[in-house]
Amino acid sequence: MKLFYSPNACSLGIHVVLEEIGKPFELALSSARDGSLYKPEYTTMNPKSKVPTLIRDDGSVLTEYPAISMYLGRINPQANLIPADLEGEIRMLEAIDYITSTIHMQGFTRISRPERFGTDIEAVKEAGREVYRKGMKVMDAQLDGREWLTGPYSLADAALLYIENWSLRDDKVSLPANCAAHYARMKQRPAVQRAFAAEGLPL
Ligand SMILES: N[C@@H](CCC(=O)N[C@@H](CS)C(=O)NCC(=O)O)C(=O)O
Structure with a gap:
């Protein structure tokens, strides 16, 4: 699992979720400030030019806080990040x-x-x-x-x-x-x- 983030962006929320889960993950810095979000290396992976982007263990790409967080919460029920009811x-x-x-x-x-x-x-x-x-x-x-x-x-x-x-x-x-x-x-x-x-x- 790899999280593309920019310091103090909304990706911080996903970063916290990954830390709550406590399993190993990689962090990759990609910021709007240095322009890297708009470069082909990034946009071929995420054409939205946004963080957060999550690369899952099978290599597939997931974007958007609601989707990424639900995915992480669902595959890690032991972390209790989604109410059961x-x-x-x-x-x-x-x-x-x-x-x-x-x-x-x-x-x-x-x-x-x-x-x-x-x-x-x-x-x-x-x-x-x-x-x-x-x-x-x-x-x-x-x-x-x-x-x-x-x-x-x-x-x-x-x-x-x-x-x-x-x-x-x-x-x-x-x-x-x-x-x-x-x-x-x-x-x-x-x-x-x-x-x-x-x-x-x-x-
Ligand atoms: N709806 C997206 C919003 C993502 C978003 O707007 N991320 C900002 C950082 S907080 C970004 O990457 N902005 C770069 C840009 O808009 O050029 C989500 O919830 O994940």
Whole structure:
């Protein structure tokens, strides 16, 4: 198994999932910053030019946080990263979809790559911040009185972690209280500490 990642990107969530599972895996750095995501060596493998990309043991390529994390969780039931009951599983999927498709793609991408959404860069960024703030408010309400996002610790918590970590990248967004507590709790997990250390991120 090989994970193509970029430090502090959404691939951090998959990196944490792999660390939670605890089986050996390889890491391959491929970042947007140095342009390697757009070079043929990468695009022949993943034409989306995105991380995360997972190369499975049979050599096949898997992309997208929801698909990669479900695959890893399903083939490693001993890691208990997917709730066993239907209600638990669909609540987890509901949270992952909101984090990856709304908070990340519609929100934070506007902050990190405003030029892709329009020419008024500040207006685009502010629109992204509104989505991010609203999204984190929804996550905060869901965390109220709970340790983990949808009940037991799951793939959804690793997704929430990467989006929480991004609050440090823009000084005009911050984490509401329950998200801040969840973020602190995540950083106490040995798997998260190992992933942060490997990516060179401050804890
Ligand atoms: N929907 C994808 C999003 C992947 C994504 O947007 N990754 C970003 C890093 S966080 C990326 O590779 N961006 C490079 C680019 O868009 O050029 C997922 O959930 O895995």
